[in-house]
Amino acid sequence: MQADNIMEHFNLIVVGLGAMGAATLYQAAKQGAQVLGIDRFQPPHTQGSTHGETRMTRLAVGEGPQYVPLVKRSHEIWQALTEETGQPLLYLCGLYTTAPKGTGGAGHYGDFVDRVAEIAEAQNLPYERLTAAEVRQRHPAYNVPDSNDAILDPNGGVIDCEAAVQVQLQLAQQLGAKALFNTMVVDVVPESSGVQVKTAETTFTADQVVVAAGGWVRSFLPNRLHSHFCVTRQVIYWMEVDDPAPFAPEHFPAMIWPGLTDDEYLGVFPMLPNRTPGLKVQTEKRNLDSNPDTVDREVSEAELNEFVDVAMRDKVKGVKQKCLSAKVCLYTETPDHHFVVDHHPDSDRIIVVSPCSGHGFKHSAALGEGVAQWALNGQSQIDLSAFSW
Ligand SMILES: Cc1cc2nc3c(=O)[nH]c(=O)nc-3n(C[C@H](O)[C@H](O)[C@H](O)COP(=O)(O)OP(=O)(O)OC[C@H]3O[C@@H](n4cnc5c(N)ncnc54)[C@H](O)[C@@H]3O)c2cc1C
Known part of the structure; x- marks a missing residue:
């Protein structure tokens, strides 16, 4: 690797800026961290899992009690985002x-x-x-x-999912986050002192990396874990x-x-x-x-x-x-329809946020907050332990 190809160092790099990545980037920027987000397209886009205008939300989450704090906190975050920006995000129509x-x-x-x-x-x-x-x-x-x-x-209803991604990406950038769109991450390489994040052109480095690559998550995981998704x-x-x-x-x-x-x-x-x-x-x-x-x-x-x-x-x-x-x-x-939000098996410097089994959007704002806290401070206020491998 050429030394002149190595670009800036960040506290945190977020790979993938859909529902989970946009929320993580915004929350990390809000904490004052130096943060970079990279996406192979320009979110919100129609290639992944977060398009089609709306996603359902519900507080009485039949999937299990571990999800209730996440969706409650997500509702609070979306309501705060609407107050701040004037953009309606949450429609509590039941x-x-x-x-x-x-x-x-x-x-x-x-x-x-x-x-x-x-x-x-x-x-x-x-x-x-x-x-x-x-x-x-x-x-x-x-x-x-x-x-x-x-x-x-x-207390259920729908969220304007594409606007939610858009708003969080805009606010993240206003808070100083850098965002690279239409740029594919080709490799994430953990080292003892940090993590390299490689695109075709550039190698970035970070203390911590969050992989929120949606349906492409398997390309960042060893073969033995592909059957998880x-x-x-x-x-x-x-x-x-x-x-x-x-x-x-x-x-x-x-x-x-x-x-x-x-x-x-x-x-x-x-x-x-x-x-x-x-x-x-x-x-x-x-x-x-x-x-x-x-x-x-x-x-x-x-x-x-x-x-x-x-x-x-x-x-x-x-x-x-x-x-x-x-x-x-x-x-x-995943085979049991639950989430995986955990360290990458090869490095404690990389957190993998799974695409969340077809019911993740309603929890994404709080997941982003929890994951940003975990990556930057070593622990999250909200309990994410139910989502380990
Ligand atoms: C039809 C449908 C209906 C749904 N309904 C609901 C619902 O009603 N309620 C609910 O809560 N949830 C629902 N979900 C689930 C929810 O939408 C997903 O859990 C959530 O959107 C997943 O977000 P994500 O960030 O993981 O993935 P995405 O939003 O797809 O983001 C992943 C991002 O990673 C980027 N990326 C991938 N690889 C790379 C790379 N190598 N380099 C750079 N960038 C990369 C992609 O471009 C993409 O932008 C539904 C999903 C679908 C498909």
Whole structure:
């Protein structure tokens, strides 16, 4: 290596500036650290896991009690960011979960309605268990059958995910962070005195590195850990509606609607003002491990038709069978669907923040804060120990 190729030294370099990396960069800059963020694209972009305008959030997190402090703190951070910048980020329109009675839904959603209620009870969070008829009465667009259970998290809703990334990157730079976009990190090399972060042109050095590379995380890990992560192609659809008014976040909660098979899963998002026309809906597919560089980004007529027949069916009234727009996005999941936020197996100077198994955005602001504290101060205020390898 040529000495003249070695650039500035930083307290912290963040590799990947999507949901997790943007939050980490912002929080580290807020702490006054000298920090550099590098991304191979210009976030927010449409190649990773953080596009499609909105992500659901809920305080009664059925995935487990370890997530509740993260989402609570994330809500506080987004609200503070909105106060500071005037940019709305969090829409607390409420969030329903409904699933066939006695099952809670297919796959890892098993007993999800009960698990949401248990978490809410244990954490003293408000919730309402509702019959299908009560859901239909309150929100006639939701055509929930009598064979389903339902629960409402009044503190749930949606986050404007791309604006959240944008705001955190802007504030980070205003606080002195450097950001390099359209620059790929080709290697991260730990040494006894620091870490080298190499791009095609330059080698940077840092005391600490956070790898938040989303669906590309495996390229920074030894082969033996690749099986910890599976990347799957997911499609988001925007369907034409008869009238947008009933779907505004002021009076339309989001919905998690698992079915008896994975393919029946439906997620429904309220329509934020001045966005992609149509009601945003999605299903989940977990059949193929994908490479983010080669995954098919086109959505075929056949898969749209399958989505309409199997996942949408007649679940939401006032929605036409016409798709106005569709985008491919990536889940990166661990086998148990939990997060990995831990040191790299080869170095205590590198923290890996996993892409968080398809349910990470709602926790990202607090994860960024905790990871920045951990990297810079050796410990985080929020407990991240549940997310070790
Ligand atoms: C369709 C869909 C729906 C979802 N719904 C929800 C939801 O409702 N609620 C929720 O909480 N979560 C949801 N999630 C999950 C959530 O969006 C993710 O957990 C989160 O966005 C992952 O963020 P990330 O920072 O890990 O990845 P990304 O945002 O993809 O960021 C990774 C970044 O790393 C960069 N990068 C990669 N390799 C390199 C390299 N070599 N050099 C430089 N940069 C690099 C990439 O360009 C990218 O910008 C959903 C995900 C999808 C796909």
